Amino acid sequence: MMNSAPPPPGDDPRRPAITPQLALRVAVFGGIAFVMFAIVFFRLWYLEILSGDQYVSQANDNRVREIRIQAPRGDVTDRNGATLVTNRQATVVQLEPGRLPKDNTERKLLYLRLGKVLRMKPIEISREVNQQRRLLPYANVTLSLDAPRAVLNYLQERKRQFPAVTVTDQYVRRYPHTTLAAQLLGTVGQIDTEELKLKRFKGVKQGTIVGQSGIEWEYDRYLRGRDGAQLLQVDSMGGFKGELRRRQPVAGSNLKLSLDVNLQKAGQEAVATAGGGLPGAFVAMDPRNGEVLAMGSFPSYDPSVFAKPITQKKYNELSSEENGAPLFDRATGGLYPTGSTFKPITALAALANGVIDTGTVINDPGCLKVGIQEFCNAGKTVNGSLSLRRAIQVSSDVFFYTLGRDLNGLKGQQLQTWAHRMGLGRHTGIDLPSEGTGLVPDRKWREEIGAKELACRKKEKKPSCGISDARPWSVGDNINLSVGQGDLQASPLQMAVAYAALENGGKVVRPHLGLDIEDSEGRLVQQIDPPAARRISFPSGARQAILDGLHGAAAGPGGTSTDVFKGWPQDRYPVYGKTGTAERPPHPDQSWYVAFVPDKNRPIVVAVTIEGGGFGAEAAAPAARQILSQWFFGRSGQFVRGESHTR
Structure with missing residues (x-):
């Protein structure tokens, strides 16, 4: 048998022939592989050659941490240097939201472990995290202030079991007198x-502590220091390797206020005693320049509750009317009818417009009839023939009803004009972030609210929207205003400003609290000049006639607060004061007293109001006497309730 020759190359029957279709496939796949290789090669070249420095820098950054060094806020002191607000260091347990476990189960386990250590329920921790992240999305969540040292050591020693938990020292505000002047001093927060x-x-960074209300807000740029920073080198696990750089914090400046801490204490105690727990407020001010010597609102609260973000429940407690709304500053924002403390303003308007002169006598038969309406004294008391001085002294409503009737529509609305001149119905300009404007009702205002009421009724298809009774202005409105009733709204601070103008002869001062900015050593940095006062002119003889009436009301026979000031040294420190009893249906009557003592060296004007306190002589006037006692004698003295039932 002859052997056959091997097949020529390419003719191997076991290998498929290379067809044009196969060649195309090989070419396509080869091209794709080449492109992919080229992309990978280019990316490696880009990372190594072009971007190497950038990634080295980022890697270095990943090993550097910046730690903020908190600057202490400046202290707040009274006029004599007594500390009202300062700082203390607190050890704080916080959670860093960005480092919390992403897994829900792991996060719950962390909350469970942490809750056992801090004696908190896991649900409480979760609630705190959610609330604080909603308010301050980029800030750490504070869970505990002043945790025991054993707790802090436990957490520090078990960092791996408590990821996202940090323990740090922080400055927090300390209030040596707790609730004293709380609404005025204000609060701070992130x-x-x-x-x-x-x-x-x-330029302020996230996480900085700033003023949120009161003086803390108003003077924040002085009180707030400048935080420092510490650049630390750490390893991949966050362990400390060394300090790279440090920028020291700069402490905030100190602020000296015009307040007198002892007078402030006396005022708050007097208002609390006078009202028997009823809400109230007081203002004590230097009538020469508007320096606020004391000012407070009752009930008060401890501002330290704001050391960490406050819970909604606690905020509701502090805002609740049932609890007396402790957060609300009644001295500057409480707006009420003033009762008979308004009568000197009515007297000024009547004297300035020739309705009466200082010698005019008006008969008071107990009631004044105007059309079908009758306006009467409390208890329909008959006072007979009265001069202006005597009418103020015994607080005759009928005398001033007559003036209100005769002033209605005279040369515009002169009663309202004089109320505005004396500082009512406008901001006083005090150096606080907010205050009430108040209201001096007039014809235009009544037309405006009437139009709103009618528009609302039409839109809502209601018989009444409760905005107003939609009636036109009447002489009865002016009569009510003449004795501080009706729709009048004024704050204790506004009434103090009005009476200060009577004391100083026509200077409507702008009340203020700030005196000096000082450094940490007590050196003067900046003096806060008192704002300019506005001048008004009184009719000839008008001021003296009114002053005679006010002094008679506090010291003369039949004076509405004479019994309150029984035993007071009127020859040395003469009191010029007026009681007020404001009707606030459906609420009980509001007690008012506004007075001044024009002492050569230490003049003072005081305004006190007690919600539901009844007649002015029963609550507000006794509180005012205690405040004056503290100012002149260094003690509050005996609390003396008056017996006058005159509005």
């Missing part, structure tokens, strides 16, 4: 996202 947009906080 700046939130909305505040960061404000011009006043330009």
Whole structure:
């Protein structure tokens, strides 16, 4: 048998022939592989050659941590240097939201472990985290202030079991007198996202503690220091390797206020005693320049509750009317009818417009009839023939009803004009972030609210919207205003400003609290000049006639507060004061007293109001006497209730 020759190359029957279709496939796949290889090669070249420095830098950054060093806020003192607000260091347990476990189960286990250590329920921790992240989305969540040292050591020694938990020292505000002047001094807290947009906080970083209310807000740019920073080198686990750089914090400046801490204490105690727990407020001011010597609102609260973001429940407690709304500053924001303390303003308007002169005598038969309406004294008391001085002394309503009737529509609305001149119905300009404007009712205002009421009824298809009774202005409105009733609204601070103008002869001062900015050593940095006062002119003889009436009301026979000031040294410190009893249906009557003592060296004007306190002589006037006692004698003295039942 002959052997056959091997097949020529390419003719191997076991290998498929290379067809054009197969060649195309090989070419396509080869091209794809080449492109992919080229992309990978280019990326490696880009990372190594072009971006190497950038990634080295980022890697270094990952090993550097910036730790903020909190700057202490400046202290707040009274006019004599007594500390009202200062700082203390507190050890704080916080959670860093960005480092919390992403897994829900792991996060719950962390809350469970942490809750056992801090004696908190896991649900409480979760609630705190959610609430604080909603208010301050980029800030750490504070869970505990002043945790025991054993707790802190436990957490520090078990960092791996408590990821996202940090223990740090912070400055927190300390209030040596707890609730004293709380509404006035205000609170602080971490700046939130909305505040960061404000011009006043330009350049302030997230997490900075800033003023939130009161003096803390008003003078924040002085009190707030400049935080420092510490750059630390750490390993991949966050362990400390060394300090790279440090920028020291700069403490805030100190603020000296015009307050007298002892007078402030006396005022708050007097209002609490006078009202028997009823809400109230007081103001004590220097009538020469508007320096606020004391000012407070009852009930008060301890501002230290704001050391960490406050819970909604606690905030509701402090805002609740049932609890007396402790957060509300009644001295500047409480707006009420003033009762008979308004009568000197009515007298000024009548004297300035020739309705009466200082010698005019008006008969008071107990009631004044106007059309079908009758306006009467309390208990329909008959006072007979009265001069202006005597009418103020015994607080005759009928005398002033007559003036209100005769002033209605005279040369415009002169009663309202004089009320505005004396500082009512407008901001006083005090150096606080907010205050009430109040209301001096007039014809235009009544027309405006009447139109709103009618528009609302039409839109809502209701018989009444409760805005107003939609009636036109009447002479009865002016009569009510003449004795501080009706729709009049004024704050204790506004009434103090009005009476200060009577004391000083026509200077409508702008009340203020700030005196000096000082450094940490007590050296003067900046003096806060008192704002300019507005001048008004009184009719000839008008001021003296009114002053005679006010002094008679506090010291003369039949004076509405004479019994309250029984035993007071009127020859040395003469009191010029007026009681007021404001009707506030459906609420009980509001007690008012406004007075001044024009002492050469230490003049003072005081305004006190007690919600539901009844007649002015029963509650407000006794509180005012205690405040004056503290100012002139260094002690509050005996609490003396008056017996006058005159409005």
